[in-house]
Amino acid sequence: MGRLILITNDDGIDAGGIRQLAETAKAFGEVWVVAPESQRSGKSHSVTYLEPLYVRERPGYMDGVKAYECSGVPVDCVRVGIHLLGRKPDVVLSGINSGYNISGDIQYSGTAGAALEAAFWGIHAIALSQANLDYHPVTDRYLRELIGEYIDKPLPQNTVWNINFPGCAPEDCKGVKHGCAVSQDDFYTDSFTCKTLGDGTVEYTVVPGRNWHGSEGTDLGAVCDNYVAVGTVTNVR
């Protein structure tokens, strides 16, 4: 196929999702993986520039795939990847995240952040996420056909494709909803628990919460209704 494909994620280079993505992407071109050395969820579009990054090759990561781990966040991996390749790749695939990147999740997501960084460089990009598991059979069922459909499909400036696989059994999945809007429903209901420590410092721990009700036509609505959700996300710019 001749495409040069850069793959990253935010769950770290050894997460199941990125291996599944790299394995599948080999059918579409030459695959390079540059990913965080460990978990970097919630890192959004953050970038490391006040301290150095450390990048190590990972020989034997996967047959036919060049792989590197990076001390930084997902956005750093895209920038390091462009440097390692010596040119912009034809496409950046980010994921497959363990956890949806829909509705308000997208703002915090390192998976989306990496794809949006690629868009910022004018590179075609797809963010991919699945319910809450590293690996899920619904993803397995639809992954290859959706990469095939969206890997070259044109996008507006500063915009990426965003694909979310629902957390249901394959036989319960109703298919793919294309053109989902980003849900503006009230999705996040995070709260804190607080504990006052000896010196008066208060320790805040996030208690994650979500409203699992999405409007018709949205990404959230689609996954709640057991559809694969495909839509776009556009940078803050």
Next chain:
Amino acid sequence: MGRLILITNDDGIDAGGIRQLAETAKAFGEVWVVAPESQRSGKSHSVTYLEPLYVRERPGYMDGVKAYECSGVPVDCVRVGIHLLGRKPDVVLSGINSGYNISGDIQYSGTAGAALEAAFWGIHAIALSQANLDYHPVTDRYLRELIGEYIDKPLPQNTVWNINFPGCAPEDCKGVKHGCAVSQDDFYTDSFTCKTLGDGTVEYTVVPGRNWHGSEGTDLGAVCDNYVAVGTVTNVR
């Protein structure tokens, strides 16, 4: 005035810019400061949820201002601030950042991230930034009148005001450009220097670069032409 005003930033609670902002904001309502304990630039819309946050009151920070420092990033400070206040503030002011938040900068900016987090909660927000100094006399000249003009000025959903003060002498500043678009010019020219360490790890250090040429009508164009730039930024959603 009766407004409840929450102030944060990404340069840390002891930066000059946030003190200047808090001092000025007192004329517009009751001011609370919740800000990172130290430098958190480039943290974008990232959020801390995999580890706890630590929050400490800072008695004596400023006359008539309640102040707290937080171990987290700017977005965390907005969320902690809402929790401390027991209700949503009427407005979030984020800054004054040392360094512009214009064009591509906005994507990486913790200053913008905090304001956009407020917007996500339905709170009116303004991000404020200045050239590259903690304090600048052009800011001093225009800060109070611009806060007055924009502190209640309606915004579309998921959108914040974004104000940037140029890095020129006050007598060279040509005034305020309202309604600036976010520049889509090719602004960032970051590169890396690389050093191979003993074990084969490569150390990457960012060499920041910028193209200081902005199109007419943009935030970048305005500050390059010695105007204060006022515009809006909308979340990725």
